[in-house]
Amino acid sequence: MLLTFYKYQGTGNDFVMIDNRSLNFPKKDTKLVASLCDRRFGIGADGLILLENDEMSDFNMVYYNADGNEGSLCGNGGRCTIAFAKYLGIIENETTFNAVDGLHNASIDNELVSLQMQDLSDIKMKPNYVFLNTGSPHHVQMVKNIQSFDVFSEGKKLRYGLYGQSGSNINFVESISDDEFAVRTYERGVEDETLSCGTGVTAAALAMHHQQKTTSSEVKIKAQGGNLKVKFSKDGDTYRNIYLTGPAKQVFKGEITI
Numbered sequence: 001m002l003l004t005f006y007k008y009q010g011t012g013n014d015f016v017m018i019d020n021r022s023l024n025f026p027k028k029d030t031k032l033v034a035s036l037c038d039r040r041f042g043i044g045a046d047g048l049i050l051l052e053n054d055e056m057s058d059f060n061m062v063y064y065n066a067d068g069n070e071g072s073l074c075g076n077g078g079r080c081t082i083a084f085a086k087y088l089g090i091i092e093n094e095t096t097f098n099a100v101d102g103l104h105n106a107s108i109d110n111e112l113v114s115l116q117m118q119d120l121s122d123i124k125m126k127p128n129y130v131f132l133n134t135g136s137p138h139h140v141q142m143v144k145n146i147q148s149f150d151v152f153s154e155g156k157k158l159r160y161g162l163y164g165q166s167g168s169n170i171n172f173v174e175s176i177s178d179d180e181f182a183v184r185t186y187e188r189g190v191e192d193e194t195l196s197c198g199t200g201v202t203a204a205a206l207a208m209h210h211q212q213k214t215t216s217s218e219v220k221i222k223a224q225g226g227n228l229k230v231k232f233s234k235d236g237d238t239y240r241n242i243y244l245t246g247p248a249k250q251v252f253k254g255e256i257t258i
């Protein structure tokens with residue numbers, strides 16, 4: 001079967017994107033998904049996304065990590081799927097769509113995509129780190145000299161050592177100014193550092209605010225692959241109106257025999 005695919009990237013977090021409204025893609029074939037994401041033997045990506053029809057909203061997003069397993073929410077993948085839905089003519093500039101963690105509102109202005117995340121109140125504070133779930137599980141830990149920090153080795157150690165087989169994504173954060181932070185992420189399911197993680201930078205921004213490392217409700221994030229913004233409001237113990245904003249771009253289109 002000849003499969004038409006698109007390649008998208010959001011601040012360097014890259015995805016194979018497939019229009020699966022016909023439901024032709026073999027969704028349970030973990031090996032196929034992993035081989036399409038393989039950077040040497042396949043197309044190459046941090047994950048694969050299927051855009052499907054949805055009864056309750058404009059479309060449904062199904063996300064797989066590069067290891068071929070279905071993942072939890074992907075923030076950058078969500079932003080890229082919104083850009084893809086616009087490219088396909090399914091939406092105009094505003095949308096509501098379904099994902100593994102429920103419905104999301106979003107908007108797109110040229111290549112700038114703003115994705116609303118679920119409200120969040122459960123933030124676990126530990127002496128050296130914070131753990132929270134922004135649609136995907138995230139460990140957030142502050143470090144010094146982030147650019148020379150060994151994200152791969154330290155991330156891998158924590159991902160398995162602290163969180164076992166089910167694991168967590170591991171984010172390392174350094175303050176740049178009152179409202180700006182650098183974030184590097186070891187991603188579960190990719191089992192490597194990626195250039196950006198949308199749910200990870202959202203977790204980092206909320207964790208910084210929760211620990212009073214910033215008083216701003218509009219936090220700028222420098223990921224390795226580009227800049228993102230996380231905006232939110234706080235209502236008692238609950239973070240609401242959380243928006244992740246940044247660029248999402250189509251890179252190329254192709255066909256592959258599967």
Ligand SMILES: N[C@@H](CCC[C@H](N)C(=O)O)C(=O)O
Pocket residue numbers: 013046065070071072073074075076077136137168169187188189190196197198199200
């Ligand atoms: N790249 C993602 C995070 C994807 C989720 C993850 N790797 C998992 O399943 O744990 C993002 O942009 O949020």
